[in-house]
Amino acid sequence: MSAQPAQPVYAGELPEGLQKISNIIAVSSCKARLEGWKLGIFDADVFGPSLPTMVSPENRLLVMNPESRSILPTEYLGVKMVSFGFAGQGRAIMRGPMVSGVINQLLTTTEWGELDYLVIDMPPGTGDIHLTLCQVAPLTAAVIVTTPQKLAFIDVAKGVRMFSKLKVPCVAVVENMCYFDADGKRYYPFGQGSGAQVVQQFGIPHLFDLPIRPTLSASGDTGIPEVVADPQGDVAKIFQNLGVCVVQQCAKIRQQVSTAVSYDRLIRAIRVRVPDSDEEFLLHPATVRRNDRSAQSVDEWTGEQKIQYGDIPEDIEPEEIRPMGNYAVSITWPDGFSQIAPYDQLEMLERLVDVPRATTTAMAS
Numbered sequence: 001m002s003a004q005p006a007q008p009v010y011a012g013e014l015p016e017g018l019q020k021i022s023n024i025i026a027v028s029s030c031k032a033r034l035e036g037w038k039l040g041i042f043d044a045d046v047f048g049p050s051l052p053t054m055v056s057p058e059n060r061l062l063v064m065n066p067e068s069r070s071i072l073p074t075e076y077l078g079v080k081m082v083s084f085g086f087a088g089q090g091r092a093i094m095r096g097p098m099v100s101g102v103i104n105q106l107l108t109t110t111e112w113g114e115l116d117y118l119v120i121d122m123p124p125g126t127g128d129i130h131l132t133l134c135q136v137a138p139l140t141a142a143v144i145v146t147t148p149q150k151l152a153f154i155d156v157a158k159g160v161r162m163f164s165k166l167k168v169p170c171v172a173v174v175e176n177m178c179y180f181d182a183d184g185k186r187y188y189p190f191g192q193g194s195g196a197q198v199v200q201q202f203g204i205p206h207l208f209d210l211p212i213r214p215t216l217s218a219s220g221d222t223g224i225p226e227v228v229a230d231p232q233g234d235v236a237k238i239f240q241n242l243g244v245c246v247v248q249q250c251a252k253i254r255q256q257v258s259t260a261v262s263y264d265r266l267i268r269a270i271r272v273r274v275p276d277s278d279e280e281f282l283l284h285p286a287t288v289r290r291n292d293r294s295a296q297s298v299d300e301w302t303g304e305q306k307i308q309y310g311d312i313p314e315d316i317e318p319e320e321i322r323p324m325g326n327y328a329v330s331i332t333w334p335d336g337f338s339q340i341a342p343y344d345q346l347e348m349l350e351r352l353v354d355v356p357r358a359t360t361t362a363m364a365s
Contacts, residue, residue, distance in 0.1 A: 017070065017112055024118045025250070039119070049084050051081060061074075069109075070109050073112065076223075082106055108136060120139075140326070141171045146176070172208060174242065260274060261343075270283040
């Protein structure tokens with residue numbers, strides 16, 4: 001926990017505003033605070049932005065840098081913040097494509113500077129905004145927020161499946177309005193089990209229950225977070241434990257991603273260990289290069305292979321392999337070609353099985 005977060009490892013051309021952000025975390029309907037880190041919060045709900053109400057004072061406005069034409073985030077308690085509500089527009093009335101454009105502009109043209117963690121507060125649902133954010137920003141992880149009602153589980157399940165398809169790992173579940181204590185007893189007015197059901201069904205390892213408490217509700221209205229108003233209280237400790245969990249899980253994910261695919265020059269093979277899998281397998285570099293599925297290698301209309309088998313030399317070796325989000329790697333070849341190789345595609349390729357005895361010794365070492 002004393003170590004600083006690693007610098008961004010993702011390949012590809014990121015928007016300038018996002019290039020100095022180490023971790024981007026998607027959270028639905030939740031605000032948190034991590035002590036000691038450089039933090040930012042992006043409120044992605046243009047139809048009902050809540051961040052302006054949750055900080056004090058409320059009358060904050062975004063400012064544009066006249067020279068770079070970029071947005072300067074407002075700041076509160078050391079946290080940089082951007083919300084459509086800070087643009088002086090209130091709630092938006094616009095169609096989907098326009099919303100996606102606004103979200104893209106707000107997120108990528110903001111001068112976030114160097115951040116350890118950027119928390120994106122996602123709006124409800126699984127629509128255009130979510131897909132836009134997942135395409136524009138290389139999300140490191142997601143935190144799922146729910147309530148005890150069974151109906152909430154249905155919506156949460158959709159969100160978990162969406163993140164799964166987009167290769168964004170969900171690292172924790174937060175269950176709001178879970179219980180209250182009175183007369184020495186604990187009561188669950190809305191029932192139990194929604195958060196636990198998410199953990200059990202989808203294998204998300206960490207569950208955090210938040211109580212029903214007037215001070216917790218008031219903290220969102222007064223602009224003074226519970227972790228600031230009562231830093232030693234049990235609610236603050238829940239948020240702090242959640243923060244520790246997210247930090248640790250992000251570090252684990254980044255380590256897995258950074259070592260998922262590598263080139264072993266001793267055996268002239270590409271090693272693949274897909275994140276969340278204990279299996280490691282070997283691929284011949286020429287096999288990987290010949291199976292590129294981009295428009296440069298395959299005709300988009302006919303599906304015809306543009307690059308023939310003999311066009312790729314058998315002894316070709318990659319010059320560089322770098323992670324690209326949580327779903328793929330970018331491989332640079334000697335001819336200057338940059339190949340995007342998704343993990344799913346690599347798992348489908350023919351594997352090297354006849355490894356020489358000397359090679360096996362090298363692998364073991």
